[in-house]
Amino acid sequence: MDQRLFQAAWNGDVNHLLHEIQANPSMLHAAALEGGENPLHVACLAGHLNFVATVVNLRPQLCWELNQDGFSPLHIAASCGHVEIVKVLLQVHLDLCLLEGKDRKIPLHLSVAKGNVEVTKLLLSILESVDCTTAQGETVLHLAVKYNQFKVFEHLIQHLKQANKEDLLNSKDLNGNTCLHIAVYKKQYQVVDLILNGGIISKEKMELNSLNKSGLTPLDTLLMFQSEIGDREIHEILVQSGALKAKSLQSLEYTQEQTPNLHDTRPNHSMSRAKVVLDYFMYDKLNEPPTEVRNTLLVILVLVVAATYQSALSPPRGTWQDDFRPSTSNNSSSSATSNTNATLPHTAGQPIMRTYKPTIYRIFLFANFLANNASIFMIIVLTGGFPLQKELHVTVVALLVSYAAGVIGINPGQDFNIALKVVGIILIVWWIMLKVCKGKLFARG
16 A cells, blocks of 8 residues: 555545545545455454545455455444544445454454444344354354453343343353353353343253253353462352253253153162262363362372371381390290290390281282382372472482381391392382473473
8 A cells, every 4th residue: 555545544634635535536446456454344443434435435346355364444433432433434325334354254253352332232133144153163152251252242232132132142162162161161251241140041941951063051161271360159050050061961861761660660770879979079181170170189199198198117026125036045034034925036126027927028028019109100190380399309218218118127137138139129120210301290380
């Protein structure tokens, strides 16, 4: 576009425009031939009503052209909220309301996305275009929620009620999300409350438990992406309105399908009750977020480490409190600290179970080692993205050394060598596993 024409459009200088056209009558025609941006695009962006009206009278064909961004003059005026300019442009032809620009967006879509209530009312009153969708399958309701434009959304709901088009609330985008899915995901309490408790739209016409392409209902979306910001209030509205999780929907459908085939209700009733109890305690991947699961695992693992550490240093039946060595002679007083109830030699601090049940004690010790080291390894994995990793590793190694030293200390003699080898093997295997998994697991942090 000619620089002089651009300046005239940007400044809204009608006299300069007429002067240039008088000197070069084909100027506006030449601007149309160049493609891209024309004077109307610039004037609509700047909001110069008189300039727009003048150009429309001289060259109305410019109203249909898209600029390099894929938008017509009406798109730009609707996006900027210039109501009077929108009225002037629509005098050319009402079908300009349905002119598709970038991503199949019509002027109404841009007006809604920018929250221009008055322009939205005007466009809807002139030509019904609320059904039009973008290339992503989004309706005006999706866009209003997506861009947090509650005032526009409120007017759209009222318009749908008057036009008897409430079913548009159930329309899905390319990902299968309704506007309720998006409102719940974005924690827009006002939107959820207006839809379900506003009294404008009948709840019977709402598909409250519609599934998106990920198999999630609006309630699933809330539980999957918890942020604790307005979650409780939104959750109460959804549940009170009859919202269900996808898993509950499947169970309900299964129950409805199987109910006519039940003959003996007593066994099935007891089985269903047992199943309900089991389902209550089972891990629900849809409703339990990863953060909560990780925290639960860490608590369990810490308890296991503490239990194994304590039981290894204080084994079942306790430890001997004295030394006992049978005399080579028949003198019963060969040891001042002899234990008349003991028939086997032992040393103070040595596990009593090791003296009487050595095989069982070795099994206990091995299982204890395994549980302790596996728990510590899992703790390292679950805390892979935490700060102070070096300090954490030093703490864990110190704990392992302390654990190993304590176990070896109460198992002298031949068991000392056995325990030392077991500890060494476990530490080597644990360290190799940690190195192998480190690149995959810690990269997330």
